[in-house]
Amino acid sequence: MSLRSHLAITAGKLSRWFLKTFTKGGSSYPGKLALKIDPHVLQSLAKDYEIIVVTGTNGKTLTTALITNILKQEYDHVVTNTTGANMIQGIVSTFLASKKNKQGKTFAVLEIDEASLSKVTSYLTPSLFVFTNIFRDQMDRYGEIYTTYKLIVDGAKKAPKAPILCNGDLPIFNSVETVNPRLYFGFNHKKEEEQLAHFNTDGVLCPTCHHVLHYKMITYSNLGHYYCPNCGFTRPELTYTLTQLTDMTDQKASFVIDGESYSIEVGGLYNVYNALAAASVANYYHIQPSSIRKGLAYDEKVFGRQEVIQIEDKTCQLILVKNPVGINQVIDMIKLAPQPFSLVSMLNANYADGIDTSWIWDANYEAFTEMNVPKVIASGERHHDIAFRLQVAGLENQLIEEPDLKATIAAIKQLPTEKVYILATYTAVLQLRKELANQGYIKEGV
Incomplete structure (x- = not known):
């Protein structure tokens, strides 16, 4: 570690202590201060971590929390940005707050803003990327959905050996080749039925020939088992699959993923996708189903x-x-x-x-x-x-x-x-x- 990095880390930790002690705040400022002293400080802070990055439009915060809860069932030390400070200064602050475990594998599960991903991956090397979804959001910041997708693909390719675990039900994630290997999670819980997405839905044109996509099954929006009747573009083979949605209320849901039954203590189909993403990460790391079950059942509600x-x-x-x-x-x-x-x-x-x-x-x-x-x-x-x-x-x-x-x-x-x-x-x-x-x-x- 360079003297400059050491100074940046010391200053950042001292500012964090002061803010936490006297103002009850400080989720981003310590990272901002450390970066001002040493723009490369993240390289030193993130060294030797097994880093999982979660990005996308919706679901980042809950997916990150669920992955963290699952990993904590089997690992003693898991670092995460629980406050949702998901830009580079917030990521630096997260590592400043961490005391690295000297023994065993140490995970960092990081929610990262789509526009910040490329900046962050210039200084750390993730082991796995999780792409939740891409929807039209904050047009003044991100532009259209293909612009947002390019931002996160460009960020991921700076760690080309790290697989991208992404939502296979979303056509955009299969629209371009990536230097990173890809794995897919998705739903196969309904009987197939020929249908089209609602007319007021983004992302329903085939990225190859621009024909309107057809569906054999739709979960919501443009997610589902899609295919193009004109050129043959179709949903890729799923690596991790939800096969049954056994119960869903406004407060909870139960479902089956790859033959194992799980439940979460939040309602909504969109949150089942978050749980599927988290369980897929756990399966990728060969986490036991019992640990996945305990991690998903954790009922502390995430901020907002x-x-x-x-x-x-x-x-x-x-x-x-x-x-x-x-x-x-x-x-x-x-x-x-x-x-x-x-x-x-x-x-x-x-x-x-x-x-x-x-x-x-x-x-x-x-x-x-x-x-x-x-x-x-x-x-x-x-x-x-x-x-x-x-x-x-x-x-x-x-x-x-x-x-x-x-x-x-x-x-x-x-x-x-x-x-x-x-x-x-x-x-x-x-x-x-x-x-x-x-x-x-x-x-x-x-």
Whole structure:
């Protein structure tokens, strides 16, 4: 280790101690400081780790948490960026907080932002990449889906020997050759039936000949057993397969992967994909099914991912939403919930959310008119935009606007139902949690 790296690590660890001790924060700043002193500090910090990188549009945080939980069943020391600080400064901060195990294999399971992957892999060498999915998201940052895919493929090729374990049900992951070997996970749980994706779906053109893809089975959006009737482009052979979806509610799901039965303590089909990705990683590393079972059954909710918060007599479920596919899956999950319930929709448009909020018009808010939702609160910095969208969806009679956070929390206490769903963009989640911590409803910090 060079003197410069040693100085950077020392400064980073001291700043982390100070921030944690006196401000209860510091998920990214220590890494930012260390990088300023030594831009190559990550090379020293990540040396000798078995590194698993998780990236993609949706599902990174929960997939990372599930992989970590599974590995912890069999390994003593697993490092991960639990706060979701998934850009390079956050990754450096993660390693600064770690005390490396001197004996045995030490894993680092890292959620990495799609646009940051290439920067991170310039300084560390992953052993395995996990690609969850690519959907239209934060157009101002990423552009179209093929632009985003190129970002992560370019990041992966800097570690060309590391396999890419990716969602085989998504056509984009089979659209170009990669220097990295590829493995695939996916669903084979339904009887085959000839069908097309919904007309308002991205990514349904064949990447070879641009014909509309056909499907033998669809899970959601453009995921499923796809094929092109014109040129023969088709879903690749799956390495790891979910063959049965035995039960699914708004709170949990049970399923069979490669002959083994598992369950997770969160609802929604999209979260079953996250569990399948995590179980596939475990199978890749030859983890015992009993350990996979224990890791997946871990019921501590991840920040903003169906996190349950009690506000007086209201049981509030906080769910991060950020793009049309993601929120439509959340809405489908909420359909399974016992009714009635109230709804809070919080929309921000900061850099971390995506400045372009036009995606709300591709979300199926109209589905809420078919549910028993007596009251809806529109909140956040762009409360007028989300209020108008909810009015157009047909929820005008139930709607109130509360732009102020304190007023929003006060309004939640007055809602007519015990159950409340809070759908919020990323910075809105942070702001709401901070205010809830100030009022004593949750512990301070993320």
